[in-house]
Amino acid sequence: MISAQAWADAQRLWDFQQMGHELRPCSVAIGLGSHDLGVADTTADLYHRGMTPLIVFTGATSRTTRDRMPRGEAEHYRERAMELGVPADAILVEPRARNTGENIRFSRALLEDYGAVVSSVLLVSKPYEERRAYATARKLWPEVEWVSASTPMTLADYIDSIGDARLVIDMLAGAQQRLMIYPQQGFMIEQRVPDDVTAAYERLRDAGFTSRLVTDTATQK
Structure with a gap:
């Protein structure tokens, strides 16, 4: 659930x-x-x-x-x-x-x-x-x-198109993590991340939505 x-x-x-x-x-x-x-x-x-x-x-x-x-x-x-x-x-x-x-x-x-x-x-x-x-x-x-x-659509519609809600949330968490850590690796420009977005990411990470998180930050994926 x-x-x-x-x-x-x-x-x-x-x-x-x-x-x-x-x-x-x-x-x-x-x-x-x-x-x-x-x-x-x-x-x-x-x-x-x-x-x-x-x-x-x-x-x-x-x-x-x-x-x-x-x-x-x-x-x-x-x-x-x-x-x-x-x-x-x-x-x-x-x-x-x-x-x-x-x-x-x-x-x-x-x-x-x-x-x-x-x-x-x-x-x-x-x-x-x-x-x-x-x-x-x-x-x-x-x-x-x-x-x-990108294709204009809601999160709910995107999940319906993929057919796997947990996978989509995992991917969202992975994309957010990269946005936060890759600037220090030289892979992208720094973007200001609001505190509520950081908190949302951290709650998802702590809740186990981790399959798309990066553990080796030396390589961009």
């Missing part, structure tokens, strides 16, 4: 991750690979709305995606976007990245090799990782303007 306090704390972390950026046209959209094909759907929607002329999908595989996305997260995202009407020549694929830092570094290198002139980026992530992705991107590619985006 998940307590009422845990639900409230999860909602607080979910709300904090939402950056609330106003969407606007950008030079390129970067869709961060994961288990969630909704990232590809949202990136394709942004393309059709004229928010970007070019898409980079980035991601290899992980323990949670190697079975369902055997050709790699970025390649499955590309296939999904093409199913949704995005032309192949508007999509670049970066197939090697295995963490958020590599997503940004490898995508930047790919765009430079492609000859793209990039002044702004729509950064498309899972809803519970908007702020973490933004903080990483700002650290690693500070010369461009970043606009965070």
Whole structure:
């Protein structure tokens, strides 16, 4: 059973991750690979709305995606976007990245090799990782303007889409922990974390929502 306090704390972390950026046209959209094909759907929607002329999908595989996305997260995202009407020549694929830092570094290198002139980026992530992705991107590619985006949905709807409430809360706790400890490791910029968000994270950690927490902070995951 998940307590009422845990639900409230999860909602607080979910709300904090939402950056609330106003969407606007950008030079390129970067869709961060994961288990969630909704990232590809949202990136394709942004393309059709004229928010970007070019898409980079980035991601290899992980323990949670190697079975369902055997050709790699970025390649499955590309296939999904093409199913949704995005032309192949508007999509670049970066197939090697295995963490958020590599997503940004490898995508930047790919765009430079492609000859793209990039002044702004729509950064498309899972809803519970908007702020973490933004903080990483700002650290690693500070010369461009970043606009965070994700699929607009509630925490309850996201849990329904995943089908595992405890896993989602574990992921929320993991994303928040990284946001708090990775700046000291040089992986992302510092962001002010309100006291009530820190307290919510600590209660979830102490309640056992720990499967996605980092124990070795020397490597970004």
